[in-house]
Amino acid sequence: xxxxSKQDWKLYREKIGIWQEHYMENLVREYADYLQSDLPASVxxxxxxxxxxxxxKKLGVCIELRKSDVxxxxxxxxxxxxxxxxxxxxxxxxxKEMVTLILKxxx
Numbered sequence: 001x002x003x004x005s006k007q008d009w010k011l012y013r014e015k016i017g018i019w020q021e022h023y024m025e026n027l028v029r030e031y032a033d034y035l036q037s038d039l040p041a042s043v044x045x046x047x048x049x050x051x052x053x054x055x056x057k058k059l060g061v062c063i064e065l066r067k068s069d070v071x072x073x074x075x076x077x078x079x080x081x082x083x084x085x086x087x088x089x090x091x092x093x094x095x096k097e098m099v100t101l102i103l104k105x106x107x
Contacts, residue, residue: 004070008095012070015087016063023060023082058082071095075102 004012031051035044055061059073060082077083078099088096 002071002098003067004095005092008091009067009070011090012074013065015090016065019077019083019087020060020063023058027055027061071098071102074099075106078103079106 003009031048034051035048037044039047058080059076060080063073074083074088074095078085085096085100088099
């Protein structure tokens, strides 16, 4: 398996926490909006439990960093709408090409 360059790996480790924090801020806003709805408290409670259990499994919330998984993980981050291709502008062309290739293969 091809691994990212040292520079891409370093940049990824710097960015992932920022990306996750931004993603979780969006989740919290969505949760707050939902909790402000006129639905009964019991409905909101059980729906929030399902939602949090589902969301906690996404890479935007919890990720184990491995250099060998960078391409796959970035692809999933894009698919889960944690980041966009535009968030990769500081990364090497090689990394962007690999991620683009993986995304095309998975369509």
